[in-house]
Amino acid sequence: MSKERRSDVNELRQLIRSPEVQKDPTKYREAVEKVILYMTLGVDVSRLFSEIVLASATRDLVQKKLVYLYLCNYAESNTDLALLTVNTLQKDCRDTNPVIRGLALRSMCNLRVPNLVEYLISPLRDGLSDSSAYVRKTAIMGCVKLFYLDENAVDDNSIPDALYSMLSDRDPQVVANAVIALEEGACRFFLRLTDKFEDMHDDIYDRLKVPLITLMSSSASELSYTVLHHIHLLIKRRPHIFANDYKALFSRFTDPAYVKAKKLSILTDIADESNVEKIVEELAACVTDIDVDMARRAVRSVGKIAIKLPAAIANILKALLAFLELRSPYLTAETLVVMRDILRRYPGEADGLVPQLYDLVDLATLDDEPEARAALVWLLGEFGQLLEEGPYVLESFIDDVNSEKSPTVRLQLLTSAVKLFFKRPPEMQKMLGRLFDSIISDEMHQDVHDRALLYYRLLKTNYAEAQRVIAGTQQTVQEFVLFEPESNEEVFREFNSLSVMYSQPRTLALPVYAIWGGLMYILLSGEFVTAEQHAMLQTLCIPVAAFSRVTQIATIMRNKCTGQLSVITTGLNFAGAAARVLTTLKEVDDLVTLANYHAKKLKEKKTK
Known part of the structure; x- marks a missing residue:
């Protein structure tokens, strides 16, 4: 002090x-x-x-x-x-x-x-x-x-x-408070008391299901989102409890993007053999959503269901091929990534799937999708022998390797080219030589350069050993394990709290609060930051506000889509902005504050 x-x-x-x-x-x-x-x-x-x-x-x-x-x-x-x-x-x-x-x-x-x-x-x-x-x-x-x-x-x-x-109690306000208190703690308290009784869990969750679904369906979007998080937490323990109520979790046209995204995650987790057909139909409808991010999520959800349910693989592959027929760049990209994961799980499906990709995939649409390019290159390396034009499709990637900026695509191209060389050596020999030439002479990507040297020396020293190391028989991937955080049990014990929303127990939030409190003390105590420095920090907000959304603006321009916009919301925002400008000019008379506000609104306008 x-x-x-x-x-x-x-x-x-x-x-x-x-x-x-x-x-x-x-x-x-x-x-x-x-x-x-x-x-x-x-x-x-x-x-x-x-x-x-x-x-x-x-x-x-x-x-x-x-x-x-x-x-x-x-x-x-x-x-x-x-x-x-x-x-x-x-x-x-x-x-x-x-x-x-x-x-x-x-x-x-x-x-x-x-x-x-x-x-x-x-x-x-x-x-x-x-x-x-x-x-x-x-x-x-x-x-x-x-x-x-x-x-x-x-x-x-x-x-x-x-x-x-x-x-x-004789007082109605006391009774009302008692009802609120019991409702507040009953759910969490009951779940905690019965946590050790596994045989009771199905009955308990079944009793919770109806009021949760009712509250989710009849509430405002914000409250529905909160309830969906609690439903999802229960589903992670007992997915089959909500399996027959999947229709209640279908997206509505009026749902905001964050509610739709949460519903997609829940539908993916509750899908089983009894409801997979209807759920996939719902996800296929979401694929045509005007919101690009939502469409991508829907494609990924279809892929997760395919990996989880072998019985549904035939219908899901048909749906994925239908997505490619839409000729949408972002749908094509996301579908290729999903197909790569599916063929890692079901390599036997490649015979009927890979030959159809040549007619459905336009390489020019993948220029801004490095993950999709890597997925396509992987498919050609693993199953290029099934496609007559396989080596020549891969050659287009080899010819452009010097302009390829993604290290992931470069590494995958190198591995796939060597694997396809073992399967179709006459067509691949010269292409592989050119690829080695380009990559070994390029030292900008050191990890790619080192792997190319390793492959080249293996091939030069012992062809059979190189084939065993690079293209040896691999075990089929049985499941893709998504590691759940260890804090999930702690979150479940804090049911009906913000911990469920953030998927983190409240103890992990204490350091954040401490840091926030320390920063507030530094800024407001007057001991560390002077009034002149406060004014300078406020002025710095102007360029920060103007450039903080550059990435988002670039994404929107690339997708040529902003998602769903509301005319009413836009009109209310305009009226509020006009009122803000007038009150700032009349009461504050601070050009820095006004400029800062204009910068923020300009940023919001660009993002829309």
């Missing part, structure tokens, strides 16, 4: 200790307000803790609230002060004024310090049976906060039973 700040805190201590101030309730409250003001500005006033605790001995509700705000703020960050805070709040929980009892109880529940849970149980139980409806309401919501802090404490102290008894 700087000397100036330290002197300010010392002045505050002298002010709040002054007998003259303490005798006058108005001046005393103003002194406490000044302490809170400094605290909100980022100044560390924790040294005044004992003085503020003494200030809690008042009947002034405003001063009480300020004191509670101070106590809760520093109790969370300073464990040494936390116990003193609890003692003060416990004393106020027994006050004769119900408003003070309620405020003290709410403040105790807001401490969120795990070590203090044992001190919270008794005031909560007393609050649930308090004569004041206000205190009972506060105690009920405090039980919800305790549940998120320590679920075991809720179970061990029979708090669910106490909440259930509150449903017959």
Whole structure:
């Protein structure tokens, strides 16, 4: 703390200790307000803790609230002060004024310090049976906060039973709070209690299914998205539970892109032999979506289902060939990638599939799709013997190798050319020689250069050994394992929370909050960043806002599509922007702020 700040805190201590101030309730409250003001500005006033605790001995509700705000703020960050805070709040929980009892109880529940849970149980139980409806309401919501802090404490102290008894309370607001609290914790609590009973899980999830689907179908898009995340978490444990309800997860025209994307992921996971035909039809319809990203997702989802369900491979291959017939560059690219993965799983399907690719794939459409080019080159290397024109299709890639910028395509081209050489040596010999010549002389891509030298020396030293090493028999890929994060079980225990949305337990978010809090302190405390530097940082936002979407703009120009746009939303955005400009000119009169705003709007316009 700087000397100036330290002197300010010392002045505050002298002010709040002054007998003259303490005798006058108005001046005393103003002194406490000044302490809170400094605290909100980022100044560390924790040294005044004992003085503020003494200030809690008042009947002034405003001063009480300020004191509670101070106590809760520093109790969370300073464990040494936390116990003193609890003692003060416990004393106020027994006050004769119900408003003070309620405020003290709410403040105790807001401490969120795990070590203090044992001190919270008794005031909560007393609050649930308090004569004041206000205190009972506060105690009920405090039980919800305790549940998120320590679920075991809720179970061990029979708090669910106490909440259930509150449903017959004489005050309607208490009953409403009890319903909300039970609804908030019932699902997570029930899942946790039955976690060890595997034979009950199907019945439990089946009971959860109907209300979740109803809520998902009848809610706003944002809430539907939240419910879909919870449905997906259940599906990862029991996919067959939702297998018969696949139609409820079909995309609607009014669904925003993020809801459609989540539904595609869920449909992929619940697909089985009983519903795969209808699900693939739905995904095929999504392939023609005007949103390019959504269309790509749909193609990838079809591929995942094919790998998972061997019985459906014939119908899915027909659907993939139909995608190629659409002659869309991005669909062709995504389909080739999917076909590569499918043939790794089912190499026996190559006989009927590969010959059809020559007529359906236009190489010119793959210029901006390096992954698709690599996939096509892989297909030619593995199954080029099935296609009469195979070596000559590969030759077009070899002739352009010097202009190929993707190291992945270069490596795959080298391996595929050598593999096809072993299968069709007369046609490939000269092509392979030219490829070695180009790659070995190019040292810009060192890994490709080194592999080319390895292959060349193997072929020169021992042809049979080179064939065994490079083109030996490989085992068929039985499944593509997607490693689930180890935190999934922790996320499941935090069902009905934001952890499900982010697929991360809340403990992993603590470092992010700490970093964010540190940055806010650095920016707002005044000790590290001056007013002039603040203005400079604000000015720097203008070029950042103008160029932050360059990649997105380039993608939209390449795809020649922006997805779905709403005329109503565009009109409302225009009206809001015009109002923003007028109020900025009239009230702020700050050209930097106005320029920054225009830069952001220009960026948004380009992205649309």
